[in-house]
Amino acid sequence: LSIIGRHQEAIDDYAHALDYARSGNDRTRECQFLLGLSFAQFNAHQIEAMLDTSERSGALAQELGEVAIQASGTIASALARGICDGATPEIIEQAEEAVRLAETLTDQRLLAQTTVTLGQLLQWHGEFARALGHLHKGLELAREAHAGFAFGQSLFSLGNLSLSRGEYEQALGWYQQLNDYSQAAGDAFWLARTPNCTGAVSLEVYDLNRALELQLEGDEAARKYSAWPEPRGHSLLKAGLVHLERTDYGRAEEFFLRAWALLELDDVSRYRWHIPLLHARGALALARGRHDEAGQFATESFELARKTHSRKHEASAQRLQGEILAAT
Numbered sequence: 001l002s003i004i005g006r007h008q009e010a011i012d013d014y015a016h017a018l019d020y021a022r023s024g025n026d027r028t029r030e031c032q033f034l035l036g037l038s039f040a041q042f043n044a045h046q047i048e049a050m051l052d053t054s055e056r057s058g059a060l061a062q063e064l065g066e067v068a069i070q071a072s073g074t075i076a077s078a079l080a081r082g083i084c085d086g087a088t089p090e091i092i093e094q095a096e097e098a099v100r101l102a103e104t105l106t107d108q109r110l111l112a113q114t115t116v117t118l119g120q121l122l123q124w125h126g127e128f129a130r131a132l133g134h135l136h137k138g139l140e141l142a143r144e145a146h147a148g149f150a151f152g153q154s155l156f157s158l159g160n161l162s163l164s165r166g167e168y169e170q171a172l173g174w175y176q177q178l179n180d181y182s183q184a185a186g187d188a189f190w191l192a193r194t195p196n197c198t199g200a201v202s203l204e205v206y207d208l209n210r211a212l213e214l215q216l217e218g219d220e221a222a223r224k225y226s227a228w229p230e231p232r233g234h235s236l237l238k239a240g241l242v243h244l245e246r247t248d249y250g251r252a253e254e255f256f257l258r259a260w261a262l263l264e265l266d267d268v269s270r271y272r273w274h275i276p277l278l279h280a281r282g283a284l285a286l287a288r289g290r291h292d293e294a295g296q297f298a299t300e301s302f303e304l305a306r307k308t309h310s311r312k313h314e315a316s317a318q319r320l321q322g323e324i325l326a327a328t
Contacts, residue, residue, distance in 0.1 A: 086308025
């Protein structure tokens, strides 16, 4: 139910399962169901609740000596905290500890999830070479163990990594595999994100008509499938960037402001699209000759990128600051 986007039903079923486990004093099952509930809360964008549930599951797992559940909770917490606060060194260390725990067991699905998540966090931090090894290893583990979320997560992250390095054909290949998987599985989490991903490649190679088509499709997919504001925000942002490239500044601002309005709905994962949105508004202000306004947006983008250890966005903000100085 959680995978196909029926979030409240999934949460309710886990709550009933927890009641049964507790009434029978089955603490191992209680621990497992808490972990499952945290996954459902993550997909429903209830991140604060997810972190609380994950911590309760982890504490109980440690008390019971359930290493597999402890590792699962640790990696889930690392991913969620990375989404909230950025890929800080402490969060990466937490993910590495989860991988070490998983390597002591024979659970291939768990090892796949921990390995992929570590790779994704490293990719967010801009450590592409280290990330690549973990993501490729995690992808093969996920494929062999039929670990759906880790499989989609690895394809998504490999696509993003390739896009960041300008390897556009490779990025399209990873995103196409992600689309094939999500369509076949009905995985709502990734269905909401694939048009935006593919459209990002079109934008990078200046196929602007195709980029706009895919970003508008991405907005609709996000409305339909996602409990998260983030995928809509990304699609609206990139649609605005298409209009900025076309020097249609009025339409660009319209899309940027539509994305900006969604920030109020995202109190946990907003930095991941807030940073490039600040950058985009700065670029628009620069194009209009509003240098002070552009400088303010560029500074805010840089500061938020530095705060969340997003080195790729930090570099982009510095470049924009240089362009503003050159223009003045």
